[in-house]
Amino acid sequence: MRQPKHGEPYEDLNPSVQVMFRPLGQLQGKSAVELMKMFVPTIQRTMADFEFVEKIQETIAADREAASAKLKYTVGDAAGWQPT
Numbered sequence: 001m002r003q004p005k006h007g008e009p010y011e012d013l014n015p016s017v018q019v020m021f022r023p024l025g026q027l028q029g030k031s032a033v034e035l036m037k038m039f040v041p042t043i044q045r046t047m048a049d050f051e052f053v054e055k056i057q058e059t060i061a062a063d064r065e066a067a068s069a070k071l072k073y074t075v076g077d078a079a080g081w082q083p084t
Contacts, residue, residue: 032067033058040069047073 027035036056044050053070060066 031058032065036067036069040071043071043073047075049074 024030027038030038033056040056050071050073053072054068056067056069058065059068061068
């Protein structure tokens, strides 16, 4: 696993990458781009400052068809803290 650019805790924002593996069930047969287009709107609705940096696109990960996008949004903590 790749280490973050700056170790935790870090005083400023630290970019992160999220990779999810789940059983497909009813979603079997859908492309990676189709799947991402189904799930990104959920994030978009819940994050007030959500914006696309790069749109959803086809890519290859570990020699498999995949999808990628760059998204920018702010996540606070349970106590209501938000980065400034």
